[in-house]
Amino acid sequence: MEYKLILASASPRRKELLAQIGAECEVVPAAGEERIGSKVPEQVVLELAKQKAKEVAARFSQEPGRLAVLGADTVVAFGGQILGKPKDKADAARMLKTLSGNTHSVFTGVAVVLLANKQVEEVFSFYEETKVTMYPMSDKQIEAYIGTGEPMDKAGAYAIQGKCAVYIEKIAGDYNNVVGLPVAAIYQKLEKSGIEIL
Numbered sequence: 001m002e003y004k005l006i007l008a009s010a011s012p013r014r015k016e017l018l019a020q021i022g023a024e025c026e027v028v029p030a031a032g033e034e035r036i037g038s039k040v041p042e043q044v045v046l047e048l049a050k051q052k053a054k055e056v057a058a059r060f061s062q063e064p065g066r067l068a069v070l071g072a073d074t075v076v077a078f079g080g081q082i083l084g085k086p087k088d089k090a091d092a093a094r095m096l097k098t099l100s101g102n103t104h105s106v107f108t109g110v111a112v113v114l115l116a117n118k119q120v121e122e123v124f125s126f127y128e129e130t131k132v133t134m135y136p137m138s139d140k141q142i143e144a145y146i147g148t149g150e151p152m153d154k155a156g157a158y159a160i161q162g163k164c165a166v167y168i169e170k171i172a173g174d175y176n177n178v179v180g181l182p183v184a185a186i187y188q189k190l191e192k193s194g195i196e197i198l
Helices: 012-020 041-059 089-099 139-147 163-167 175-179 183-192
Strands: 002-007 025-027 066-078 081-083 103-116 119-134 168-172
Touching (some): 041 119, 103 175, 103 183, 119 183
Parallel strands (some): 002 025
C-alpha cells in the first residue's frame, strides 16, 4: 500500500536522510508541549516520538487518502543522564567536557502513525542506540568548537556530521542514528509492515 509521508519534525537533517533513501516527505513539525513521564533515555525518546507523530496525525484526521506520519526524537545520554540541547555556551562546554574522552549513547525514538479513510492507527515505534567514543578535547578545542555556533541546537552539543567529526574516535551502531534518523531500520520496518512511501 502506498502512503504519502509526513515528517513531524523541523530537523533539516532528518529530511535530508529521508531524501537520501528516496523518500519524499512533507514537513509538518509538531508544536505541542513535550510531556515526559520518564528519565530513562530509551523511554523518553519513544514517548516523545509517539507524541509528535500522534499530534501531527490528529491535524490530518479528516484528510482523504493514505498518510504515514513519522515522529522522531534524539537524545544523547552519558552515565544515565540525558544531555539535551545546550541552554547556553557554558552548558555546551559542560556537555562537551563530560563527553570528551568517553563513550556515550545516542538514542533515537521513532514512531509511525498511519491515516487511512480517516482512521488513525499506530503501526510501530522503536528506538535505536548507537555508541559514540570521543577523543579527549582540550578546553581550547572546546571553546573553539563552541565558537563555530554548531553545538547550540544539537543534542549533546555536537554534530557528528559537522566540525565535531575530528573528535569522533569510533562508533558502534548506525551512523545515521546519530545524525538524527535510523533510516535503514525505518525502511526495513515499513517494508515488513507492507507500507510503501511515495
